[in-house]
Amino acid sequence: MGLSKRCFAEFFGTFWLVFGGCGAALFSAAFPHLGIGFAGVALAFGLSVLTMVYAVGSISGGHFNPAISLGMAAGGRFAWKDVIPYWLAQVIGGIAAAGVLYLIASGKPGFDASASGFASNGYGAHSPGGYALGAVMITEFVLTAFFVFVVMGSTSKRAPAGFAGIAIGLTLTLIHLISIPVDNTSVNPARSTGPALFQGGWAVHQLWVFWLVPLIGGAVGGWIFRMLFDRE
Numbered sequence: 001m002g003l004s005k006r007c008f009a010e011f012f013g014t015f016w017l018v019f020g021g022c023g024a025a026l027f028s029a030a031f032p033h034l035g036i037g038f039a040g041v042a043l044a045f046g047l048s049v050l051t052m053v054y055a056v057g058s059i060s061g062g063h064f065n066p067a068i069s070l071g072m073a074a075g076g077r078f079a080w081k082d083v084i085p086y087w088l089a090q091v092i093g094g095i096a097a098a099g100v101l102y103l104i105a106s107g108k109p110g111f112d113a114s115a116s117g118f119a120s121n122g123y124g125a126h127s128p129g130g131y132a133l134g135a136v137m138i139t140e141f142v143l144t145a146f147f148v149f150v151v152m153g154s155t156s157k158r159a160p161a162g163f164a165g166i167a168i169g170l171t172l173t174l175i176h177l178i179s180i181p182v183d184n185t186s187v188n189p190a191r192s193t194g195p196a197l198f199q200g201g202w203a204v205h206q207l208w209v210f211w212l213v214p215l216i217g218g219a220v221g222g223w224i225f226r227m228l229f230d231r232e
Contacts, residue, residue: 001059003082007089009060013052014093014190017064020048021176022119022195023101025184042176045185050169057165065188066090066211067218071148075222076230077155090190098194113198120195120203121186121210129181136183137213143175144187144217145224152225186210187217 024044028036036044053062061078063069069086072078102118105111117126123136131139153159154167172187179185186192192210196203 003085006060006082007085009056010063010086010089011093011096013049013056013060013062013064014090015097016052017045017048017188018094018097018191018194019100021045021191022098023104025119026101026105026116038180039177041180042173042185045176046169046171046173049172050165053165053168060086062165062168064090064093064190065218066190067144067188067214068148068151070215071144071218071222072152073222074219075148075152075226077152077222087190091193094190094192094194095197096194098198101195102198114201117184117203118195118199119184120199121184121192122203122206123183123209126202126206127181127183131182133209136209139179139182140186140210140213141217141220143179143185144214145221147171147175147187148218148221149225152222153229156229183210187214189214 021041021044024036025041028044029038029041049062049064052064056062061072063072063078063086066087069078069083069090073080073083098118102113105113105116105118120126123131123133127136150171151164151168154164175187176185179187189211192207196207196210
């Protein structure tokens, strides 16, 4: 499959992930009397990636996340020359999804993306649970490393065929169940970038954490899996 088609698949997959997950956080998490809460938002993120893995995973590999692309390259499963094009497609998809969410949210009187946080990731005063920068960095590193580890394991030739999307979607759900209170859960720089740009204030200033740490975690996770299980 040509690179352009693979990048389009990554764009659509990342768009759906951000639109589904962040949309659930924005519109449904605390909806009066019928809010889905943290568990519902976690499931929305998991379902969004699960559905797109099956929809376009056969085209692009179903990364939808710069940390996954870097981790797969570090793990020897993805060409280094394609990392940057994938990143661009993923980030554009995340921004486009956040833009559509902004248009929808703006239809409610009194909506203010800056004041609401717009489902952005944050630490310190902007962490849902007030967690400090160090705690957020540890959380993002560990969870992204394990996320990539699961992706590589479930897509291995030794794994049962056809079940990778389920394992990946459930892992992302679990990740959110653990870490939404810590920093609204990133493990994905593209997911963090779109909402941060529309929040337009503190989220942009804190965005570096949600690029740097997931990328390092993803690379480490991919490298560990390669060293332990793929070298043979």
